[in-house]
Amino acid sequence: MLVIWGRDNSVNVQKPLWCLEELGLPYERRDAGGAFGVVDTPAYRKLNPNGLVPTMVEDDGFVLWESNAIVRYLAAKHAPGTLWPIDLRVRAEADRWMDWQNMVYWPAIRPVFWNIVRTPEADRDPAAMEASRLQTIEVTRMLESHLAERAYVAGNEFTMGDIPIGCGVWRWFALPIERPAFPHVERWFDRLAQRPAFRKAVMQPLT
Ligand SMILES: N[C@@H](CCC(=O)N[C@@H](CS)C(=O)NCC(=O)O)C(=O)O
Known part of the structure; x- marks a missing residue:
């Protein structure tokens, strides 16, 4: 297996x-x-x-x-044709947002996530947490404007492109921090949250 x-x-x-x-x-x-x-x-x-x-x-x-x-x-x-888009440009879009999660989104959110979830309160670095919170807001604006025009990151269908950033954004919504509203990201996230696979593998308490 x-x-x-x-x-x-x-x-x-x-x-x-x-x-x-x-x-x-x-x-x-x-x-x-x-x-x-x-x-x-x-x-x-x-x-x-x-x-x-x-x-x-x-x-x-x-x-x-x-x-x-x-x-x-x-x-x-x-899953060729569904999770794995056949159309080269759709697949490139999915790939792009997968790379963006790794190279831009995760470095932005990681310090605030790590401090709150994995660091004892006395050892936390408030300045790093605040910088990370603000940087995550900044980069999420890109996702917000992208999702204003499509249901999922690579178009109107769910693809592999939604997977990495969906895992990241779950952490953003689950952290007890102040966040501005991002209505398009929230609508997209609500769609993801309807998927049993996402709820089972990702939407679990942060530890
Ligand atoms: N770029 C790698 C990063 C992997 C990575 O950083 N994994 C973390 C967990 S999220 C890890 O192994 N940390 C050390 C550990 O858990 O002992 C990937 O995407 O697979």
Whole structure:
């Protein structure tokens, strides 16, 4: 059976888990990372030299790491025409927002998320938290204007492009922080929240 290594509270692990739930494929998730350790063992490093989660291992031993690469692979293999757009320009749009989540959105929100969720109150850095909150608002304006004209990030259908940023925006809405209204992002998020796969893999209390 396909195996996903990684703790289920990780934003990057939740991406392939959500994808697999959408696809209805059987898989086994094995705890690794954070308090579970594992990622520094020689056996794990052989699978993933980064010592990070997630790592996917297929039945025949094929190994893949990098969360967005795993989502792309699974979508291309199992869902061409739906999660994996066939039209090159639609697929490029999905790809773009996947990369944007990794390179722009997650670096913006990570400090405030990490301080609130993973750092004891006495050790938090209020200046870094505030800078991160403001930076997340700034970058979310891009998503807001993009979603003003389409239902999902790559057009009017749900695709793999919605998966990484959906995982990120769940954290934004779940954090106890002040946020301006982003009506288009909220409407898009409400659509995602109607998907059982998203609720199961992602919309869980932040830990
Ligand atoms: N670019 C990598 C980043 C992976 C990553 O940073 N994973 C974090 C969890 S979100 C991790 O493994 N942290 C160390 C740990 O959990 O022990 C990806 O998208 O897969």
